[in-house]
Amino acid sequence: MDIRMYIDGEWVEAANGETRDIINPLDQSIITQAVEGSREDAVKAVQAARRAFDKGTWASIPASERGAYVLKIAQLIERDKEELAELETLDTGKTMSESRDDMDDIAGVFHYFAGLADKDGGEYIASPLPDSDSKIVREPVGVCGQITPWNYPLLQAAWKIAPAIATGNTIIVKPSEITPLTTVKVFQLMEEAGLPAGVANLVLGKGTDVGAELSESVDVDLISFTGGIETGRKIMQSATSNMKKIALELGGKNPNIVFADADFDLAVDQALNAAFFHAGQVCSAGARLLVEESIHDDFVNTLVDRVKNIRLGSGQDEETQMGPLISAEHLSKVENYIEIGKQEGATVAVGGARPNDETLQKGFFLLPTIFTDCRTDMRIVQEEIFGPVLTVETFTSEEEAVEKANDTVYGLAGATFTTDISKAERVASGLRLGTVWINDFHPYFAQAPWGGYKQSGIGRELGKVGMEEYTETKHIFRNTNPEALNFF
């Protein structure tokens, strides 16, 4: 596959001719070479997006026409779903069933924002002044930089691209430099859908280079970022260059609270899914299990038995349940956390090492790991590990469960399992999280907003509010009977 950048309607090489090997995390083979852009390329893309926005044609075409473009992109994604899923699995190591689900979600997101595109006709409000009318309209923000991570490469890009172009903005997308394949493919589809030149631009390259240029540029009006908390902090600082709007979707250390009255089998099953889906490389992974003390031993023993049966392997193999981690660097980061956990006094109940299986030795595999004897103040409990590592704490009361669950700097998502619905509602209301699941873990969909409390982020994606992030609100006041004031 030809992995180039898309700037002003043209497929281009990097200005400095640089390329990067794209590595398959399953076996470290080179999938392809991608062009590796630099600040120079980012500047060109920003200028193209600026010209396309300032010309005014994209923002001023009827919103229904923009919706039709977004709908066409959804249909092309559906047409090429299998190819896209294969590319995502190749690039990230996730299983084909996860990648296919991602592609369904992605097409759903384009459908949703296509439908919303022409639904906001502005709003007249009751003016408190005589002889006047007062209208509120929403307009596009302008040029949007969109920076995405490697764990859900296309899904996170879709959450940004679809609402931005539906509302009349122009965009520059910068995917993670290690997983560009599906984003490039979707730009090919956007070209096929006939999107005018300059509306959607793609720049590949390092975050510290291309990403930093987008965040610092005074010609970018909004930066939407999904990624780690430390990068988010830098982007927030860079955004002060021109007070650009920012949307940050950052990490989480997501609590999963299991009460003794929960449906035991359901809670076990969901706790595994919460922690080990996509090898735990999920912002909303249920990496912190809080289990009521009276059922702790039974619960953990059952979890451990089930974890031993998780099948690691190639994402292409339909039998595989968990693929590799994304890179050697990331594997080493997660392994370092396992050492930290041991030093902090937690007990490895299962896993904690690379698998012995001969066939997995070239990949970045790690056994699903459970730490027991955890305390809330441990680093392995407080910090986002972003791998297949579950920590287990206990509680004895509802209040203690909520207090412990809230005791990190993060506030992205979490769940509670109980058959007492009043208790579930009280716990949901006490949790300082952007999403709370009751007797479930992980569902997200285009219609509901997604984002974090506290240091998990700023702003929301998806839902109507996710669309509004890409708009400025303007008040237009009209005096219907103007008269001189004679004040001066």
Ligand SMILES: NC(=O)c1ccc[n+]([C@@H]2O[C@H](COP(=O)([O-])OP(=O)(O)OC[C@H]3O[C@@H](n4cnc5c(N)ncnc54)[C@H](O)[C@@H]3O)[C@@H](O)[C@H]2O)c1
């Ligand atoms: N809240 C959410 O919805 C959500 C979703 C997915 C992932 N995440 C988070 O993403 C993180 C994992 O992704 P990652 O390792 O790719 O994150 P990361 O922060 O390392 O990188 C994310 C993106 O930012 C770019 N980048 C890096 N340094 C930059 C800089 N100085 N300026 C501008 N851009 C820069 C990278 O190139 C990449 O494209 C986890 O913390 C995870 O929780 C959050």
Ligand SMILES: C[N+](C)(C)CC=O
């Ligand atoms: C937002 N989500 C859950 C799709 C991916 C997080 O990493």
